[in-house]
Amino acid sequence: AIQMTQAPSSLSASVGDRVTITCRASQGIKNDLGWYQQKPGKAPKLLIYTASRLHSGVPSRFSGSGSGTDFTLTISSLQPEDFATYYCVQDNNYPFTFGPGTKVDIQ
């Protein structure tokens, strides 16, 4: 199975900060990667698919990049509603696999 890692596992940031989260696959997955946001007690929500495509209705401060094994989620200016846990997931190969998550909290 393809292993997904994320860095950092957690970070503290302030409103207005630029935040970058990285995701690495143990083997090449082309651009078959999505990013999801999850708040406590809620289902995850899609932010980015196919590495860089912004899901409908998601604010443009979210962006994704990368291909192959290395990917990045960037929040250009962190807003209060962005404090959450972020997961990457590869759907290039079965079994689909998620990264362990990155928790973004208030500094």
Add this chain to the structure above:
Amino acid sequence: DVQLVESGGGLVQPGGSLRLSCAASGFTFSSYWMNWVRQASGKGLEWVASIKQDGSEKNYVDSVKGRFTISRDNAKNSLYLQMNSLRAEDTAVYYCMRRNYYGSGSYSFDSWGQGTLVTVSS
């Protein structure tokens, strides 16, 4: 609006069985791959199983192979997960997800249910 509503979770003893259901509405259910994903309390997400539009192809994570069966009834717009030989480590919130296809090999898990809790304990 797309809606996915899971049901069927509950408390079950180790070795027992449970059948989860996911009722879909607001889209043409028979046109989409569907998936189950789970999340143990305080832990990350784990993809569990997927099923093709017509049910002809199914995939599972190794830890549930031979114990769980994913199925669907397109006439009822419903997805199912039959879980047998349940273990304590199967305790989790189980989410139903739609896999959307945008063309040119581009996919996403764009719609999720609210989840149903399965607790395996004696």
